[in-house]
Amino acid sequence: MGAMYAALAKTVLDDAHRMRAREDLERLRRRHPRASKDEIARRVIRRAALQCAAAGGLLAGPAAFFGAVPFGADLAYQAVALNRMVLSLAALYGADRDARGRTVGIVGAFAAGISSELARQGLVRLLRATLPRRPGTRTTAGALAGGALGFAAALAVGRWAQDAFRSRRPILGRR
Numbered sequence: 001m002g003a004m005y006a007a008l009a010k011t012v013l014d015d016a017h018r019m020r021a022r023e024d025l026e027r028l029r030r031r032h033p034r035a036s037k038d039e040i041a042r043r044v045i046r047r048a049a050l051q052c053a054a055a056g057g058l059l060a061g062p063a064a065f066f067g068a069v070p071f072g073a074d075l076a077y078q079a080v081a082l083n084r085m086v087l088s089l090a091a092l093y094g095a096d097r098d099a100r101g102r103t104v105g106i107v108g109a110f111a112a113g114i115s116s117e118l119a120r121q122g123l124v125r126l127l128r129a130t131l132p133r134r135p136g137t138r139t140t141a142g143a144l145a146g147g148a149l150g151f152a153a154a155l156a157v158g159r160w161a162q163d164a165f166r167s168r169r170p171i172l173g174r175r
Helices: 001-013 015-031 037-066 075-092 099-128 135-167
Strands: none
Touching: 015 037, 015 075, 037 075, 037 099, 037 135, 075 099, 075 135, 099 135
16 A cells, blocks of 8 residues: 555656646636636636546445445545646646645645545445445445545635635745
């Protein structure tokens, strides 16, 4: 498992993600030339939230049916999606040169991913215990709840990052 986290950290900290985030942002600006920064930010956040919801739902549903899901199965995907969202928001508000703010944003995204993963794991155990003879119901409830957890984690991180980058207030400590 340590190797998985090392590979994930390397992937998240790779500068290629920052370049990809900038490209995604420019594509959105071209599609919506009259949109304000806040409108673009809402689109970036919504896209990441939908991606995280899909990953959470696709893994929590079958896990509730079968009874377990390996820890971190969707964490890597979610961490990358949240990282790209934070990098896009930083670029949008001109804060992408602040390495300290980006690092705190990435750590926050990773923490939200871990939190929603732990909540999904608990949910799967709860569904197995409360609905032992209803695998279809467990699957549906697991998928819906897993998707909701992924969506909520992305919204929370996105709104926090948007607020921090928009206001240009220090994300951590003093400047």
